[in-house]
Amino acid sequence: MGEALRVGIAGLGTVGASVVRVLTDKAAELTRQCGREVVVVAVSARDRNKDRGIALADAAWFDDPVALAKKAEIDVFVELIGGETGIAKDCVEAALAAGRHVVTANKALLAANGVALAEKAEKRGVLLNYEAAVAGGIPVIKTMREAMAGNTISRVFGILNGTCNYILTRMEEDGLSFADCLADAQRLGYAEADPTFDIEGHDTAHKLSLLTSLAFGTRISAGDIYMEGISNITQADIRAAGELGYRIKLLGVAQRTESGIEQRVHPTMVPTASVIAQVDGVTNAVAIETDILGELLLSGPGAGGNATASAVVGDIADIAKASPGFQHGPVFGRPARELAPYKRARMRAHAGGYFIRLTVIDRAGAFAAIAKRMAANDISLESIVQHANGENGADRKTVILVTHETTEAAVRKAVDGITRDGHVVDTPQVIRIERAE
Amino acid sequence: MGEALRVGIAGLGTVGASVVRVLTDKAAELTRQCGREVVVVAVSARDRNKDRGIALADAAWFDDPVALAKKAEIDVFVELIGGETGIAKDCVEAALAAGRHVVTANKALLAANGVALAEKAEKRGVLLNYEAAVAGGIPVIKTMREAMAGNTISRVFGILNGTCNYILTRMEEDGLSFADCLADAQRLGYAEADPTFDIEGHDTAHKLSLLTSLAFGTRISAGDIYMEGISNITQADIRAAGELGYRIKLLGVAQRTESGIEQRVHPTMVPTASVIAQVDGVTNAVAIETDILGELLLSGPGAGGNATASAVVGDIADIAKASPGFQHGPVFGRPARELAPYKRARMRAHAGGYFIRLTVIDRAGAFAAIAKRMAANDISLESIVQHANGENGADRKTVILVTHETTEAAVRKAVDGITRDGHVVDTPQVIRIERAE
Numbered sequence: 001m002g003e004a005l006r007v008g009i010a011g012l013g014t015v016g017a018s019v020v021r022v023l024t025d026k027a028a029e030l031t032r033q034c035g036r037e038v039v040v041v042a043v044s045a046r047d048r049n050k051d052r053g054i055a056l057a058d059a060a061w062f063d064d065p066v067a068l069a070k071k072a073e074i075d076v077f078v079e080l081i082g083g084e085t086g087i088a089k090d091c092v093e094a095a096l097a098a099g100r101h102v103v104t105a106n107k108a109l110l111a112a113n114g115v116a117l118a119e120k121a122e123k124r125g126v127l128l129n130y131e132a133a134v135a136g137g138i139p140v141i142k143t144m145r146e147a148m149a150g151n152t153i154s155r156v157f158g159i160l161n162g163t164c165n166y167i168l169t170r171m172e173e174d175g176l177s178f179a180d181c182l183a184d185a186q187r188l189g190y191a192e193a194d195p196t197f198d199i200e201g202h203d204t205a206h207k208l209s210l211l212t213s214l215a216f217g218t219r220i221s222a223g224d225i226y227m228e229g230i231s232n233i234t235q236a237d238i239r240a241a242g243e244l245g246y247r248i249k250l251l252g253v254a255q256r257t258e259s260g261i262e263q264r265v266h267p268t269m270v271p272t273a274s275v276i277a278q279v280d281g282v283t284n285a286v287a288i289e290t291d292i293l294g295e296l297l298l299s300g301p302g303a304g305g306n307a308t309a310s311a312v313v314g315d316i317a318d319i320a321k322a323s324p325g326f327q328h329g330p331v332f333g334r335p336a337r338e339l340a341p342y343k344r345a346r347m348r349a350h351a352g353g354y355f356i357r358l359t360v361i362d363r364a365g366a367f368a369a370i371a372k373r374m375a376a377n378d379i380s381l382e383s384i385v386q387h388a389n390g391e392n393g394a395d396r397k398t399v400i401l402v403t404h405e406t407t408e409a410a411v412r413k414a415v416d417g418i419t420r421d422g423h424v425v426d427t428p429q430v431i432r433i434e435r436a437e
Numbered sequence: 438m439g440e441a442l443r444v445g446i447a448g449l450g451t452v453g454a455s456v457v458r459v460l461t462d463k464a465a466e467l468t469r470q471c472g473r474e475v476v477v478v479a480v481s482a483r484d485r486n487k488d489r490g491i492a493l494a495d496a497a498w499f500d501d502p503v504a505l506a507k508k509a510e511i512d513v514f515v516e517l518i519g520g521e522t523g524i525a526k527d528c529v530e531a532a533l534a535a536g537r538h539v540v541t542a543n544k545a546l547l548a549a550n551g552v553a554l555a556e557k558a559e560k561r562g563v564l565l566n567y568e569a570a571v572a573g574g575i576p577v578i579k580t581m582r583e584a585m586a587g588n589t590i591s592r593v594f595g596i597l598n599g600t601c602n603y604i605l606t607r608m609e610e611d612g613l614s615f616a617d618c619l620a621d622a623q624r625l626g627y628a629e630a631d632p633t634f635d636i637e638g639h640d641t642a643h644k645l646s647l648l649t650s651l652a653f654g655t656r657i658s659a660g661d662i663y664m665e666g667i668s669n670i671t672q673a674d675i676r677a678a679g680e681l682g683y684r685i686k687l688l689g690v691a692q693r694t695e696s697g698i699e700q701r702v703h704p705t706m707v708p709t710a711s712v713i714a715q716v717d718g719v720t721n722a723v724a725i726e727t728d729i730l731g732e733l734l735l736s737g738p739g740a741g742g743n744a745t746a747s748a749v750v751g752d753i754a755d756i757a758k759a760s761p762g763f764q765h766g767p768v769f770g771r772p773a774r775e776l777a778p779y780k781r782a783r784m785r786a787h788a789g790g791y792f793i794r795l796t797v798i799d800r801a802g803a804f805a806a807i808a809k810r811m812a813a814n815d816i817s818l819e820s821i822v823q824h825a826n827g828e829n830g831a832d833r834k835t836v837i838l839v840t841h842e843t844t845e846a847a848v849r850k851a852v853d854g855i856t857r858d859g860h861v862v863d864t865p866q867v868i869r870i871e872r873a874e
Contacts, residue, residue: 022729026587032771033586131584137730139584147568147576149470149754150463151747275715275722275736283874285712292459293574293747296737299712301730310588310730317586321766329758334469437720 002036005320008072008100010065010091011080012045012052015105015132018309019078020054023316030313034320042072069094076101076319078312084108096120096128103315105132105308111206111222114213115339118331127322128331129315134207135160135284137307138300139314144214144288145333151290153215157253157434160207162282162303163191163198164230164250168267169280172238172247178231190282200229201250201265208252211286212263213332213339215254220332221263221342228266237357237429240400241269244383246355247277251434260345267431269355274436275299287436295437348409353382353433356401356415359426360386363395366423370399373417377410379403396425402433439473442757445509445537447502447528448517449482449489452542452569455746456515457491460753467750471757479509506531513538513756515749521545533557533565540752542569542745548643548659551650552776555768564759565768566752571644572597572721574744575737576751581651581725582770588727590652594690594871597644599719599740600628600635601667601687605704606717609675609684615668627719637666638687638702645689648723649700650769650776652691657769658700658779665703674794674866677837678706681820683792684714688871697782704868706792711873712736724873732874785846790819790870793838793852796863797823800832803860807836810854814847816840833862839870 007023009016023030023040031037043056044065062068069077069091077095079102081088088109095102102121104110110117110133121128131141135158144156159165163185170181182199185191197203209222230250241248246269255262270277275297279285284302289295301307332339360366367386374381383402403411415428444460446453460467460477468474480493481502499505506514506528514532516539518525525546532539539558541547547554547570558565568578572595581593596602600622607618619636622628634640646659667687678685683706692699707714712734716722721739726732738744769776797803804823811818820839840848852865 022587026589026729029589030587032775138733139580142579142584143576146755147579147751150459150467150750152463152466273715273717275712275720278710278712278715280710283712290747292463292743292750294738294744296575296735298733298735300733306729307731310585310727313587313729314584318583338469 004037004039005034005076005316006039006041006074007076007078007316008042008068008074009040009078009080010044010068011082012043013080014305015308015312016045016080017052017054018305019080019312020056022309022313024055030317034317036320038316038320042068042074044068065091066094069100070098074100076103076316078316079104079106080312082106082108084112089113092117093120096124096126099124099126101127101319103129103312103319105130105312107133107206107210111209111220114210114220114332115336118336121331122336127319129318130210131315132308132311134210135286136300136302136304137310138284138286138298138302139311140211140286140298141214142314143296143298144211145329148288148290151292153288153290155253155255155289156211156215156286157251158286159249159276159279159284160204160252160286160302161198161250162284163195164204165280165284166190166282167199168230168233168248168250171233171235172242175235177235178233199231201227204250204252204265208254208263208265212254212261215288216256216261217334217340218261218342219339221344224263224342224344226264226266226347230267232429233267234429236398237431240357240385241355242272243385244355244400244402245272246270246433247272248431249276253434257345257349259349260343262345262347262350264347264350269431269433270436276436348407348412350408351405353405354403354411355431355433356403356411357429358399358401358418358424360397360399361395361423361425362397363423367399369421369423370418373414373421374401376417377414379406379410379414441474441476442471442513442753443476443478443511444513444515444753445479445505445511446477446515446517447481447505448519449480450517451742452745452749453482453517454489454491455742456517456749457493459746459750461492467754471754473757475753475757479505479511481505502528503531506537507535511537513540513753515753516541516543517749519543519545521549526550529554530557533561533563536561536563538564538566538756540566540749540756542567542749544570544643544647548646548657551647551657551769552773555773558768559773564756566755567647568752569745569748571647572723573737573739573741574747575721575723575735575739576748577648577723577735578651579751580733580735581648582766585725585727588729590725590727592690592692592726593648593652593723594688595723596686596713596716596721597641597689597723597739598635598687599721600632601641602717602721603627603719604636605667605670605685605687608670608672609679612672614672615670636668638664641687641689641702645691645700645702648689649691649698652725653693653698654771654777655698655779656776658781661700661779661781663701663703663784667704669866670704671866673835674868677794677822678792679709680822681792681837681839682709683707683870684709685868686713690871694782694786696786697780699782699784699787701784701787706868706870707873713873785844785849787845788842790842791840791848792868792870793840793848794866795836795838795855795861797834797836797861798832799834800860804836806858806860807855810851810858811838813854814851816843816847816851
């Protein structure tokens with residue numbers, strides 16, 4: 001049996017406390033799985049005296065996680081503080097400089113600094129593992145780094161934010177408004193008091209940027225992501241989607257196209273018959289499409305103390321099993337300095353099907369004008385639904401259009417034209433459709 | 438860059454040819470991912486002159502795969518011949534004895550000899566990888582061996598046979614009989630001329646036995662698996678399932694219980710709203726339930742040359758990345774000699790819900806007798822459906838019962854009693870219900 005792996009943990013919030021609990025409760029299993037003991041020898045958090053329900057007496061306490069990174073006798077530094085800059089960045093850099101392996105759950109830090117940190121880790125010959133940063137307990141990072149050898153990935157997409165998926169699921173199951181479902185989510189702890197970061201798509205975008213790098217071997221570009229959140233999704237959209245055989249999910253999608261890489265986060269219609277359409281509540285899922293394998297889907301808990309701790313512990317165990325001098329795999333699947341520049345495909349070139357919901361003034365010529373705008377932009381229609389009873393008043397009709405494959409540019413022009421024609425009230429709702437198996 | 442990894446491949450059928458093709462076409466990507474070249478230096482198959490559409494001129498040819506295993510200058514021996522005994526077993530043993538790492542897709546070989554081969558591999562200090570043996574291209578073996586650290590698995594279950602899943606999907610989508618769908622499957626190459634091995638559950642059982650060992654740390658016990666195939670599933674079952682909110686899949690399930698480990702393969706009702714219920718056609722899926730993570734689902738192509746080749750190439754790449762002296766992970770998640778004895782839980786102790794379909798003679802007292810038998814065995818009913826119009830003739834009614842959680846023993850006694858009472862014709866259909874998310 002090898003020497004014990006000495007772990008230092010910075011951050012003892014929900015995830016940190018869960019990690020300590022698992023490492024303690026499952027010590028025997030881990031020793032057997034790893035061929036060596038895994039021991040927490042140092043910890044750091046803001047409040048030393050807080051009762052977290054975990055046993056820390058044997059660990060050295062550090063008020064300052066940077067000091068822990070530099071001075072503690074550890075093999076692995078686990079960063080569970082969070083945040084893109086400041087103390088999380090400082091202590092991770094200090095740990096790498098000191099030759100410690102690093103495990104982190106910090107998507108924001110990696111989205112902003114991942115490539116630079118990867119270069120430091122690879123230069124120093126240590127591992128930087130981040131399974132917990134994307135899709136909670138789902139082992140998507142391991143899958144993409146290790147199980148996709150020989151495969152060329154064409155698309156990666158997923159449900160990466162439990163807050164949004166919970167809200168959309170509740171809207172569909174209970175027929176409630178977005179606002180009511182958001183309030184419920186906040187009450188249950190699935191959404192923050194200020195929910196913007198989740199519901200406007202930023203959290204999904206950070207996670208997607210890491211998947212993009214792994215999928216396409218490009219430098220991380222988290223700021224270059226088209227984003228639309230879920231706050232404009234209405235019951236009318238959800239019901240129409242259901243009738244047409246779709247469900248609405250907030251997807252993060254990264255796709256290679258001729259003009260570069262599309263990274264986009266937006267409410268998306270997926271076929272009800274697809275596997276990903278059934279991923280409900282706070283569950284997350286990631287789909288990976290490749291030339292050799294086909295389409296692989298992974299789904300499971302995307303957040304929560306235990307689910308995230310499972311990913312952190314898996315990363316620690318991988319380090320425990322690697323012997324000194326082991327040729328460590330590159331952080332983002334290829335050496336950081338070999339990551340290709342990120343070339344963004346313009347959103348207007350996006351090709352796909354679209355759902356368009358219009359509130360039309362019920363008078364002669366209205367529909368003809370809409371049809372003319374579609375035709376003028378070469379958009380052919382798969383479905384047209386006009387409800388007999390105006391939901392918005394006697395002189396209003398809801399018109400739903402589902403297009404065949406067309407482009408973002410064509411749809412924007414057509415919808416702008418329809419708006420200018422003056423036959424519609426309210427902003428047209430446009431939701432992109434995504435293929436899924 | 439490290440020295441090239443030298444690969445010998447025994448078996449150049451659909452999968453073997455696909456593996457060679459991928460290693461050739463993707464050589465540059467693999468070199469970058471692995472940090473070293475991967476080169477096929479030796480091959481063996483039955484017919485040297487067959488045109489397989491692959492480039493083999495640079496590889497040494499061996500008519501005898503055992504000779505290849507012993508004499509070829511290789512680092513990795515890839516066994517893609519198949520079959521439980523005979524030449525596949527001989528050449529794998531020869532390769533391990535010669536100190537070569539082994540990659541195999543051979544579920545039958547591992548189901549029968551996996552523990553003994555694992556002991557040989559671990560003693561010799563070489564890897565034995567078998568991702569392609571279970572669920573085709575889905576990286577379930579890697580996930581269970583590497584991503585579940587600290588987790589205690591309570592249940593693992595899945596759709597592991599594409600033939601059966603294809604047939605059941607077609608029956609549901611097209612309303613055809615089992616026999617018609619089987620004939621279609623055979624025509625399309627999804628089922629063999631003699632389909633017994635697939636449709637009676639043997640293939641699923643072999644694969645399940647490997648998952649059981651990984652999940653529970655027990656010695657493989659492939660002969661000790663309760664099996665029922667899909668040949669008795671009728672349209673009446675499928676339609677009733679749909680009305681009640683279920684779909685029928687052939688599942689392999691391994692579950693820890695108080696009295697031991699249940700291993701079972703049988704047609705199963707899963708909730709239509711679950712993710713696994715949407716896994717259709719030849720797609721496979723594996724669900725892993727654990728205490729820390731929760732429920733993880735992986736789905737993707739379970740068979741086919743390319744999908745299986747993807748798994749084989751992933752295994753080869755893992756070996757390429759491991760440096761000499763690397764502490765290799767144990768074949769079945771813990772050292773083979775530490776695998777616990779397999780203790781089988783009796784099927785009669787199985788607890789769960791049941792779907793029971795009876796063809797009842799339409800006369801007074803028939804239903805009361807059925808209800809009495811249920812009550813006598815402490816079985817409470819969640820749903821009772823009796824169709825007004827007898828499908829089987831004017832004096833026959835179809836009665837469908839869905840039980841709350843009960844035991845296999847209770848259901849068997851109740852159904853035996855119902856049969857003896859004489860109010861039913863035909864054999865009662867009993868289909869177990871499985872919880873899934």
